[in-house]
Amino acid sequence: MGLTFSEKILGGKAGKTVRAGDVVTVSPDYLLSHDNSAAIIKEFNKLGLEKVQNPEKIVIILDHIVPAAAEKYAQNHKEIREFVAAQGIRHFFDIHHGICHQVFSENGFARPGRLILGADSHTTSYGALGAFAAGIGRSELASIWATDEIWLRVPETLRIVMTGRFQTGVSAKDVILKIIGDNGADRANYMAVEFSGEAAPSFSISSRLVLANMAAEMGAKNGYFPADAVTLDWLRTRSNEVSEPVLSDEDAVFETELEYDLKSIEPQVACPHTVDNVRPVRELEGMPFHQALIGTCTNGRLEDLEAAAAIMKGKTVPSHVRVLIIPASASVYREALRRGLLEIFSEAGCVILNPGCGPCLGAHQGIMAPEETTLSTANRNFRGRMGSRDSQIYLASPETVAASAVRGALTDPRGIQ
Amino acid sequence: MSRGRVWKYGDGVNTDVIFPGKYTYSPMEPEEMATHALEDLDPGFTAGVKQGDVIVAGRNFGCGSSREQAAICLKYAGVRAVIAESFARIFYRNAINQGLPAIQCQEAVKALEAGDELEIDFAKGLILSGRGEFPFPPFPESVLKILAAGGLIPSLL
Numbered sequence: 294m295g296l297t298f299s300e301k302i303l304g305g306k307a308g309k310t311v312r313a314g315d316v317v318t319v320s321p322d323y324l325l326s327h328d329n330s331a332a333i334i335k336e337f338n339k340l341g342l343e344k345v346q347n348p349e350k351i352v353i354i355l356d357h358i359v360p361a362a363a364e365k366y367a368q369n370h371k372e373i374r375e376f377v378a379a380q381g382i383r384h385f386f387d388i389h390h391g392i393c394h395q396v397f398s399e400n401g402f403a404r405p406g407r408l409i410l411g412a413d414s415h416t417t418s419y420g421a422l423g424a425f426a427a428g429i430g431r432s433e434l435a436s437i438w439a440t441d442e443i444w445l446r447v448p449e450t451l452r453i454v455m456t457g458r459f460q461t462g463v464s465a466k467d468v469i470l471k472i473i474g475d476n477g478a479d480r481a482n483y484m485a486v487e488f489s490g491e492a493a494p495s496f497s498i499s500s501r502l503v504l505a506n507m508a509a510e511m512g513a514k515n516g517y518f519p520a521d522a523v524t525l526d527w528l529r530t531r532s533n534e535v536s537e538p539v540l541s542d543e544d545a546v547f548e549t550e551l552e553y554d555l556k557s558i559e560p561q562v563a564c565p566h567t568v569d570n571v572r573p574v575r576e577l578e579g580m581p582f583h584q585a586l587i588g589t590c591t592n593g594r595l596e597d598l599e600a601a602a603a604i605m606k607g608k609t610v611p612s613h614v615r616v617l618i619i620p621a622s623a624s625v626y627r628e629a630l631r632r633g634l635l636e637i638f639s640e641a642g643c644v645i646l647n648p649g650c651g652p653c654l655g656a657h658q659g660i661m662a663p664e665e666t667t668l669s670t671a672n673r674n675f676r677g678r679m680g681s682r683d684s685q686i687y688l689a690s691p692e693t694v695a696a697s698a699v700r701g702a703l704t705d706p707r708g709i710q
Numbered sequence: 711m712s713r714g715r716v717w718k719y720g721d722g723v724n725t726d727v728i729f730p731g732k733y734t735y736s737p738m739e740p741e742e743m744a745t746h747a748l749e750d751l752d753p754g755f756t757a758g759v760k761q762g763d764v765i766v767a768g769r770n771f772g773c774g775s776s777r778e779q780a781a782i783c784l785k786y787a788g789v790r791a792v793i794a795e796s797f798a799r800i801f802y803r804n805a806i807n808q809g810l811p812a813i814q815c816q817e818a819v820k821a822l823e824a825g826d827e828l829e830i831d832f833a834k835g836l837i838l839s840g841r842g843e844f845p846f847p848p849f850p851e852s853v854l855k856i857l858a859a860g861g862l863i864p865s866l867l
Contacts, residue, residue: 328735332778336863358735365736414776414800430778430804432862439866478722479770483799512773512798567722654731654775675726675774677750682727 295542297450298517299485302425302539304447306408313449313546320442323402324350325411326434327393328357331369333412334376336435345380346441352384353377354396359388359649362657391622391648394418394506394590398498399624401532405520406539410434410443415590415672417509420517421501423524423538425485427514448514449548450541451481454490457556462707464600465500466592466670466690468553469507470561474571476551482512484548487541489519492555498527499596506591507672510568560705562668563688566676574693580703581613582666582687585694588619588646589653592670592691595625595632601695602634604709610642611701617659618643619651641699655679668703670694712790712832714762718824719751721768725775725801727751729783734775743779744786761788764830766822768794771812772801781808791830793837795819806853807862813837818844832857 296304297313304311306319326333330353337345345351353373361367370388377385390396394415397403405423409416412434419426429443437443453472473480486508488501496504501518508516518524520538528536541547560574587593587601598620610616618638620626626648629635635645644659652659653671661667661680666687669679674686689697692706727750729743748755765771765784771794772780781804784792791811805812811832821841822828828839835848849857859865 329777331737339863340866369735369737412776414774416776428776428800430776430781430800430807432778432807433803436862436866478773479796479798482770482796512770514799567724654734655726656732656735660732673726673774675724677730678726680732682750 294546295544297485297541297545297547298487298519298539299425299448299450299515302406302408303445311447313447315447316444317447318442318444319408321410321437322350322407323352323409324434324437325352325354325393325397325409325413325416327354327413328369329412329431330373333431333435334372336432337438340439342439345438348380348382351382351438352397352402353382354386354390354393355388356392357650357654358656359647389623391625392590392593392650395594395621395625398422398502399531399622401528401534404528404534404536405524406536410437414509415506417513417516418502418506418590420505420508420515421498422528423517423520425515425517428509446483448483448485450485450487452487452489452547452550454550454552455488455492455555456490456552457492457554458495459555459558460707462692462709463558463560464690464692465496465503467561468555468558469504470563470571470688471558472553473507473510473569474561474563476511478510478567478569479512481508484513486511486513486516488516493518494521494523497596498523499594502594503591510672560690560693560707562693562703563674565674565685565687568672568674568688574689574703574705577703578705582668582703583614584659584661584665584667585614585616585698586619586652586659586667586669586671587691587694588617588621588651589671590621591672593619593621593625595628597670597691598625598629598634601691602637604692604695604706605641605699606637608641608699610698614698614701616643616698617646617651619646620648622648652679668694668697712762713827713829714764714790715760716764716766716822716824716826716828717755717759718822719765719767722770722773723751723767724773725777725780728772728780729777731775734777734779740782740786743783747783747787756787759787759789762790763788764828765789765792766819767792768819769796771797773798776800778804778808781805781810785810793818806856809857809859809861811857813846815844815846
C-alpha cells in the first residue's frame with residue numbers, strides 16, 4: 294500500500310513510516326506569524342526563556358493592519374520590531390512588503406516537501422507549492438518558538454480530481470467555491486485536500502494559491518497541488534535551492550475522490566454568511582451592492598489584477614459603488630504599475646490601497662455600516678467580518694467582481710468578455 | 711466534576727461571531743476579551759453567562775480564523791466547556807491549549823436544550839443531565855495535563 298503526500302512528508306520528519314491517523318512529533322521547517330506576533334511574544338515571554346530555539350525558522354510579516362491605523366496597532370508593531378532585533382530574526386518583513394502568504398511564497402520559503410506551520414488559518418496556501426502547511430494558534434506557535442517541535446495527527450486525504458478547461462471568464466475561485474458549496478464547510482475537517490487530475494498542471498501558481506488558500510474554508514488541515522514543472526520553474530526564479538517534489542504514490546489510499554470537470558463550472562458566488570452558501574452568479578444577476586474589493590491573500594495577485602483590468606479598461610465605476618483594489622504584495626503592486634493596470638483602475642474610479650490585508654478582517658480601510666453589502670474576492674463572508682453585524686459579504690472571482698463593479702450590480706462576467 | 715447551564719447554538723458557529731476580527735489586533739487582557747464573547751452571534755450572552763456554564767452547538771464549531779481569542783474569550787466569560795457535534799481543527803487545538811475542554815458528543819447536542827442544567831465528569835467522560843447521561847471518550851493523559859495546568863503555556867512551565 295502506497296503513501297500519500299502527507300504521510301510521506303510527516304513520516305519523513307518523524308523518521309518513520311506513518312499512516313493517516315497516527316500522531317507524530319515533528320520539527321517544522323518554517324514558522325509564520327504576522328501582526329499577531331505581538332501576542333505570541335507575550336506567550337513566549339511567560340516561559341521565561343531568553344532566546345527562541347531557532348531564529349532562522351521564524352518568518353514574521355506585518356500585513357494585517359498596515360500601516361498602523363491606531364496607536365494600539367503601532368504599539369504592537371513596535372514590540373514585534375524590538376523582539377525581532379533582540380532575537381536576531383532575519384526573516385522579518387515590515388509593513389511595506391504585503392500580505393504574509395504572498396510574501397512568504399514570493400521569497401521562496403514555501404517549497405515542495407517542506408513542513409510549515411503558521412499562526413494564520415490560511416497557512417494552507419503554501420500547499421500550492423507542494424509544501425505541507427497548516428494553521429495553528431498563538432500559544433502553540435509560541436511553544437514551537439521555545440521547543441522547536443509540535444505534535445500533529447497525520448491527516449486522511451480527500452482528493453479532488455480536475456479535468457477539462459475553464460470557460461472564458463471562469464477561473465480558480467469559481468471551482469473552489471463550487472467545491473466548497475457542494476461539499477460543505479466541514480467536509481475536509483482534519484483532512485488533507487489534494488488538488489490533482491489531468492487539469493491540475495494547467496493551473497498557474499497564482500491559481501493554485503487560490504485553491505490551497507481556500508482549502509481552509511472546507512476545514513482542511515492542509516491543501517496542496519502535486520509539485521510539477523510549473524512549481525519548479527516558478528521557484529527557480531526565486532532561489533537557487535533545489536527541491537524534490539513529494540507526490541502521493543499511485544496506490545496510496547484516499548478517503549474519497551471527487552471529480553470536477555472545469556468546463557462545466559460557471560461563475561459562482563458565496564452568499565452571506567457562510568462560505569458554503571454558494572450559488573451560480575446568474576441566479577443573482579443584477580443584485581445591488583455598495584462596495585467591491587479586489588485583493589486579499591486569495592485573489593490579489595497579478596493574474597487577478599490583469600483579469601480585472603481587462604474588464605474595467607476604459608470603463609467607469611457608477612457613482613453608487615465604491616471599489617477597492619489591494620495588490621497582494623509590493624512586487625505585485627510594482628508589476629501592476631509597470632503594466633498600466635493601476636492606471637486603468639484609477640481612471641475607472643477605484644481606490645488603490647497599499648499591499649496588505651485591507652478590510653478583509655474588519656480592522657480598517659473600507660469597513661461597512663449596517664445594511665451595506667460588499668462583493669469581494671476574499672475567502673470569508675462571516676457575519677460582521679468586514680464591519681457591522683448587519684452588513685453582508687458576497688465572495689466571487691476577480692472577473693465577476695470587476696464586471697459587477699463597472700455595471701454597479703452583480704454580473705456574470707461571461708457576458709462581458 | 712463541573713456544573714452549569716446550557717447555552718445552545720446551531721451549526722457553523724465561526725470565529726468572527728465568537729470574537730469579531732475588528733478586536734483581534736487590539737492588545738487586550740483576557741477579561742476584556744470576555745466582554746466581546748459571542749458579540750455577533752448572541753448579543754445577550756455576556757450579560758447572562760455564569761461561571762461554569764456550557765456552550766452546546768452543532769457542527770464545525772469554531773470554523774474560520776486561527777485567532778486564539780475565540781477560545782480565551784469563552785473561557786474568561788465563565789464557559790467551563792464547549793460540547794459540539796464537531797469542531798474545526800484550529801479551534802479544537804486552541805481550546806485545549808487554553809485549558810477549555812472541547813467535547814465532541816452528538817447525542818448530548820441532540821438532547822440538550824438552552825437553560826438545561828448539566829454536570830460533566832471529565833475523568834469518566836460523562837455528561838449528566840435531566841435529559842439523560844451521555845458518554846464521551848475521556849481525554850488522553852497528555853491533554854488532561856494541559857487542561858489541568860490551565861493551558862499549553864502554563865503546562866510547559
